[in-house]
Structures are given as C-alpha cells and as structure tokens.
Amino acid sequence: MKITLYIIQKEFKQIFRNKGMLPIIFVLPLLQLIILSNTATFEVKNIQFSYIDNDHSTSSRALLEKFNASTYFDVVNGFNTSKEAESAMLEGAVDVVLEIPTDFHQHLLKNQKAVLGIRINAIDGAAAGVTNVYILQVLKSYNKQLQTKLVQFSNYNEKPVTIITIPSFWYNETLNYKTFMVPGILVLLVTMITLFLSGMNIVREKEIGTLEQINVTPIKKNQFIIGKLFPFWIIGILLLSVGLIISKIIFNVPMLGSYILMYSYTTIYILVILGIGLFISNYTDTQQQAMFIAWFFMVIFILMSGLFTPIESMPNWAQFITEFNPIKYFVEVMRMVMLKGASFNDILPQFLKTLLYAIVMNALAVWSYKKTN
C-alpha cells in the first residue's frame, strides 16, 4: 500500500509538471463538449426548397405559401423547366424540387385528387428521410385546409372525418437534441481522455527506459499498476464532474436521477477503460503504436455506441458486437439516469456487465504486464 502511494505521488507530480499535458486533459475536452454539443445535431434545417409551378393557380400558390411559412424550408426561386431544376440540384444549390403539374387546380376541383412530383437530394440518406417527413407534414396540413374548402363546395352533408394525432415525447418533451447529445458526448470525452492517457502511460516509460529500472525493483505488479492507474481514475471522475456542471449551466440538461448512482457507475466504467488502455500499453513498444491502436478501438466504440446511430437498426452481428462496447453501456446509463431518472434497478444489467468487464479487463492487464520477458 505504501509503495503504491509513492507511485501515485510520482504520477501526479509528473502530470501536473507537464505544462503541455494539463490543457489537453482539462481544457480541450470541455471545449469539445461545448462545440460538439452545439453541432452534432440530427435536426435538418435550412432546407433549400425550389419549385416548378406549371399551374400558376390559386391552389398552387397556396401550397407554395405553406412551404414558405415553414421554418425548416428556405424557399429559393422557382424554375421554369425540369432541366434547370436538375442542374441546380446537381450543383448543390437546392435540396428539394417540388413540381406542380399544369392541371393541378383543375384536378383538385374535379377529382379531389392531384399528383405532385417531389425530388429530394438523397446523398445524405438520413437527412433526405427527415426532409421527406417535413414535406409530408406540410402537404398534410395543406390537405386538411383543402378538404374543408372542398367540402364546402360540394353538397355532401357529412363532415370529413379527420384523425389528429398529438404526439407527446417522453423524457425529452421539446425534442431538444442537445438534451440527448450532451450526456453522450460527455461519455466520449471521459472515455477518450482516460483511454489515451492510460494507453500511453506505461509505454512511455518503456520508451524512456525507466520501466526497466522499475522492473528490477521488487515492486509487485498490482502495486505498480494500481499506482499507475489511480491518478487517471481520479482525472476521469474530475472530468465527468466538470462536464456535468457545464451541461447543467450551459445546456440546461436535466439531471433527474441520482448523482450517487451516476458516480458509482462511472467509477467502475473508468476502470474498464483504464484496463483496456493498460492492456494496449503492455502490447506496444512505442507511444505511436499505442496511440494508433487506441484510436482503432475508439472509432469502433464511438460508431457502435448508439450515440449517433441507433443500435436497434444495426445488423444482428453488429448488435452482438456492441455487447462488448463499454461506451454503449455508459451512454445508456448516462441517458437513463440524467433524462429518465433511472434507479439502480433500472441500470442493473448495464451495471453488472460493466463490472464484469472491468474485472476481466484489469485481470488481463495485470496478467499481460510482465516484469520478466
């Protein structure tokens, strides 16, 4: 125990003496939190909307007016021919082209039905899907308006039956994407910093030759490793704390659950990451190698965490792989505790899996650290 304290003391001295490292540990991640949380948005706004109005009727103008009124669409000038519209889309100047046929108004009056042509730039499939939904919403509201009008024209006595759905979004009523993203990004930052620091730490001592000096001392493997990792464990928890303060103050993300629960989960979670970092450190000879491998895992972990894309829509084999992704569990727990106020029982599955993961990873890390080779 005493020996471990000497190592902890030395590590903290080295960390705080390294003037280049401190901002990397504390300032950059928080900047990232502030910037990324504002930019990593799933909302599609400022859709460049154009049209080809072949009808020039009151109906067609009313329809275009509907789009103009929407905050999601920026209506740019209309085109006269399909060809012009196509070249504009090719250039990227417009995202949507709505084509209104010549007899739109006529058809509406006679058949109470009309066909519209819509072209959406779908290079970004997800954005195109969202755009499509927005367009349908606008058309639906236009339809309703029209129905009422048309019914007045005709002699039917029966009123049109309309079903109105009033969606209510639980846990994030205003669909504020920041509420959703901030906890997730905070998870990424805590993970990245602790993984990189621990991954590079022991390999750095290998590079400068001090590890050999340590290996000829009678120090026990677990004393050394605990002493090495403890400072990064503290740093991870500190980082989480500062991040939580920022998400409360700047982003006003609610914290419905208990802080004790969140911290007790995080303490175990960071152990998983430190174990992975140390494991990488043991199998590499230079900081460069360690960095590359850490990045490899980091990218997979991030993309398969459910933070940016829902895990439910991944293929089965990929869903299976995500079971081994610690970030997935942390993101789930963060969101559950912060946004839903989940209790310990609610996060028990994640808690147990993370605990198991921590035990396995650290056992592997201690086992793979060899004083003798």
Next chain:
Amino acid sequence: MSTKKVIQVNKLTKNFGDFKAVNNITFDVGKGEVFGFLGANGAGKTTAMKMLIGITTPSSGKANVAGFDVNTHAEDIKKNIGYMSQKFALYDDLTVNENITFFGGIYGLTRKEIKEKSIELLKELNLEDVKNMLVASLPLGWKQKLSFSVSLLHNPKIVFLDEPTGGVDPITRRHFWEMIYKAASSGTTIFVTTHYMDEAEYCDRVSVMVNGKIEALDTPKKLKETYNVKSMDEVFLKLVRK
C-alpha cells in the same frame, strides 16, 4: 577476497530464435569483488546481465544470484540487487530529491530512512545545492553518479552496472570509480560492464565475452601474462579479433 560466492552461473544460455545471444556461460563472483564483464558490442553482455537481474528468463542453464535462483525466484533477487542501466533511467521530470524519495519508497524504505539516506547521499555527491532541480537539467556525469547512488539506496548485496561511464568525462569517471571502490570495500559486490580498458584494470577480475561465450576470465594481471601483452587493451583486441 572472501570465498563466499554471491553469483554462481552455470551453463546459462539465451536464444533469440536460432541466434545464441548468450551461449553456455559459466562463472562465479565472490562477495565484495569488483567483477568486470567485458565484451564487444553485441557480444551478449547486456543479455547475460538481464538474466542475472531477473528481467529476462534464460533459455537454459542455471544461475544463482544473492542466494536465489533466477529461474524461480527472480523477485527475491530483486530485493537484494541494485541496477544501473546503459540508458539513464531516473525520471527527468522529477527533482533530484523526488527521484531519491521515489526509488527509496518503492524499495520499501521508511520515510525516516529515505530522509537520512538522501541527506547522506546528497552530501557525498555534492548535490545539495541542486536537490530541488529537475534531473533533466543536470550534466550527464552528475546524473550517472546520482543514478549509481540511487541503485545503492536499499543497501543491495550486489550492484549491476551496465556501461555506467559511457560518455562521461575522465575526471567524473575517476570519481565514479572511487565510489565503486567505496561500495566494494563496504562489502557490496560490483558487477560492471565497460568498454574502457583502463577501467578493466581497476577490476579484481575480468571476463571477456566474444560471440555469446566467455573466452577468458582471470585477474587483469594474469590475463596480461597469459597473452603476453602489456595492457588490457591488447588482451581485449587479441581475444576479440581471434
């Protein structure tokens, strides 16, 4: 010279694939002896030393260091030896004092012992004025002397020195050897590799390693007689060129 053997090496071998870095070496070192372990670059000195200090496992053969078997009790050996590597291996970003405290601490010395030792050591090395300076800012010769003193902190029975005076000026080297003699006179066994043949003359006995094998082992005086030359330099050249 005491007859008690603190290092006993018997047919020690280390292979890296087909390459025999250390090939079947056998020798003994007595307590309090200054043992010079010579050899050209790549002769296998460092590999042999790493097996003796318990950070490399031998491919075959036996060695007993400070009463423990390197194959089975490497960790016990580590309590009883000090080691100073070719590369400077103290922490550059810690101060002189902090390095002493750290290494004293991980060898299990108490706070009080560390304090006493560091005062004594700083005085001896004349480093009192720079004790709060980062080690990185010290000249190489000072660093090496500090490094040697740190390897003696826990009063080891044997100290292994791997080219301790590489790149150090002659005056500091002389001073360094005074320190070695002082340690040896208090009963510490010194196991030292070097490329300086004048240093080889200071040793009680020297061995010369060529291509993984020990080609000669005796006192410098006897070696010179055997090969009928005037200096260790010539002994070395004769053996290595053979």
